[in-house]
């Protein structure tokens with residue numbers, strides 16, 4: 141496997157720094173606050189954390205608009221705090237992935253200001269047309285920003301207009317303003333962005349979640365140039381200077397392109413239409429919904445397509461949630477449903493990523509949350525402060541509520557850590573158990589085989605097998621709120637086995653193997669993870 145060995149059993153916990161824990165009482169979470177909560181994170185049983193950006197930034201996109209890749213925004217702390225966070229995490233056996241945002245900068249970045257002024261080499265570090273009257277033609281027009289600078293040209297932006305795209309070159313340039321990837325100034329940007337990575341690894345970071353990793357090089361049919369960039373990063377930075385365990389996960393969402401075995405180690409899979417059919421389809425049409433009107437087949441077809449093409453080259457990570465999506469708890473979810481989706485996250489191949497607060501069932505807040513720093517709905521309702529206790533501001537901050545970066549969910553019954561720590565059957569405790577099972581069960585390792593057993597269109601349950609040889613587990617999910625019963629033929633490799641004791645699950649589920657067939661009976665909203673062993677000869 142072309143991934144660091146530690147990722148085989150690893151789970152990553154995503155932290156949104158501004159709303160995790162506020163150590164100095166100014167209403168905004170910070171790096172010392174994360175350090176203060178490392179014991180809690182360790183207690184979950186996760187192996188690593190991913191921090192959303194904490195770079196110097198004008199904060200028009202909550203830090204995804206970087207003004208200095210080598211600096212920490214003062215509201216989060218400073219470089220010494222970052223260094224201490226890495227060291228304190230390592231002391232607890234936790235690794236730290238930071239967000240690397242290679243595709244663009246803030247318009248306030250000194251490089252962009254130098255680019256506007258036409259200074260070498262920065263003049264070519266952003267994508268400019270050659271005249272303020274040239275919009276680049278139909279393919280580019282929509283993302284060209286006009287009339288905002290004195291430079292006689294228009295610049296390409298990636299997302300918001302204040303995020304000018306960095307210029308990694310065009311693999312097949314076809315207009316005069318499009319520079320090739322081997323243009324000397326473009327290559328100087330490549331070198332600089334490798335230097336950024338080396339800087340943070342030297343400071344103690346263990347890897348990167350890479351923002352929009354698939355789109356930094358343009359007109360790149362077959363993804364050859366972009367794979368070259370990430371391969372060079374791996375050779376020259378991630379695996380250089382004695383480093384062995386650096387882990388990178390792409391926000392690309394096309395694993396069969398992203399994972400080549402010699403570049404990026406992992407890719408999220410969430411920007412495909414069928415992802416929506418898993419958890420968030422409207423009107424209860426998601427597969428994981430108690431209405432039982434979902435269909436797993438579209439997602440599974442896409443998943444297997446990427447899985448088979450990328451197997452052995454890296455991990456596919458299916459997030460339940462992140463800072464860009466609505467929370468998995470839409471406000472209607474029951475704890476047993478939330479346990480089920482986490483069991484899915486923790487039983488699929490790849491590296492599971494857990495979004496802060498989902499482990500206690502924090503709710504998506506309605507769109508009344510004020511827009512701040514580019515957090516438009518529905519992002520805003522998923523970025524509210526972590527709920528630690530029933531104290532002031534749910535224990536997130538000692539600041540007056542009006543000073544908080546985002547409002548706290550203070551509805552009656554809003555979940556918090558302190559209460560769930562005391563309840564042995566809470567969602568938090570059940571997810572802790574699942575994390576422990578995931579970490580110790582060979583059949584659930586990241587690259588252990590995935591074999592669908594029963595996954596029919598418009599039907600429940602979903603049953604698949606993980607692992608091979610001596611270590612195989614069957615996993616069944618029945619998210620529908622009605623019992624199911626049935627049977628199907630098993631693949632030959634699985635047919636001559638006996639069902640063992642279940643290692644995780646909820647509700648009444650029975651599985652039986654007889655004469656090469658699997659028979660199941662499962663109550664509503666249930667799941668089971670159970671080893672199946674070869675029969676004694």
Ligand SMILES: [Ca+2]
Nearest residue numbers: 162164168170
């Ligand atoms: Ca603070």
